Amino acid sequence: MYKKGEILLKKSYLFPTYNKFPITLVKGEQSSLWDDKGNSYLDFMTGLAVCNLGHVPQKVKLRIQEQLDQLWHVSNLFHLPTQEALAEKLASISCTDLVFFCNSGAEANEAAIKCARRYHQRVLGNKRYEIITFEQSFHGRTLATLTATGQQKVKEGYLPLPEGFVHAVFNDIQSVQSKITDKTAAIMLELVQGESGVHLADQAFVSELSNLCEQHGILLIIDEVQTGIGRTGKMFAYEHYGIEPDIITLAKGLASGLPIGAMMGKEKLRDAFSIGSHASTFGGSPLPTAAGLATIETLIEDDLFERATKAGAYALDELKKVLKANPIVCDVRGLGLLIGIELTEVVNPIIQKLHQSGLLVLPGGTHVIRFMPSLYVTHDEIDLAIRILCKVLREQRGEVI
């Protein structure tokens, strides 16, 4: 296909939507990745919280191979065993009862927005349509979900945007109260805002938010696209907060790297979507749903919640310890294995140096380095990642001074 290093030199035929790192990855196994020149990397980004079981997890691979021999695709107008089984599994491990499958996080959130509006307009017969979301949030790149997203940069050049989205201040219940009107259909939020830099929702804020939703007949939508599937040490981040969302959206980690999205809702939402009111050609097709089932079974069998909780606590403690006196580190925070290290300066040059030193990590916003390793990550791997981080931060300070 391409010779070593060649891809970086040739003209690309892709739309330039990504500022790609100068690395061509060709192979992965557990927490390791290799580039086309044979260099290895410790992977602490897991394809953006997608490969929660590490790269090419064996049980999932075997299930995909079995399905590959059986059937790849038929229309959603037929019953599909893997799709039914994954929906039943998701209902049994969550506070929700029904699932709609699609192909990505944005589509799952789009389905949640549509479901919320239709529930009010068709089931309850009112005229509510507004969705309250939060500043610094991220909900996807379709026109509706980028409008829901509380960041200006994803909206530029796309006017006019769809109506019916308002933004409140995260962790500020008064701000939410001031946005509620007789048009409010739903409140949608991430419990840990990942994309913008690992901002955790406060317990008191989430409890009050849940009460507000109940009082005002507003649906509570939790976007678990990044936090779901064990990432925070529980299957879903909402379990940390003692609440029951009406709708949960999932994608990233659900099928270990095969494209899938899911919008899950409570029984009362059943009639929001009637026949023909929503659909997706590929949604819930056999390969990703087989992979999703195997992913969830593996998480439960290997008790990865316990592992991720312990590994996350260890990483957070160690990071806090070694970075405490570092003048360019202003905060270290996280939930489970979704960890953010906030610096006083922009992180992009540092991220590049971390990559060159063999540690793959991602930024969150402009000032945060995100650690999102596999849920199987070992203490040795965490120690190694922290050593590399400290070395690069030391060099950075040397250069600044």
Ligand SMILES: *Cc1c(COP(=O)(O)O)cnc(C)c1O
């Ligand atoms: C990544 C992400 C999305 C969008 O998912 P896509 O699969 O890229 O469409 C939505 N919400 C959150 C919280 C995310 O992290």
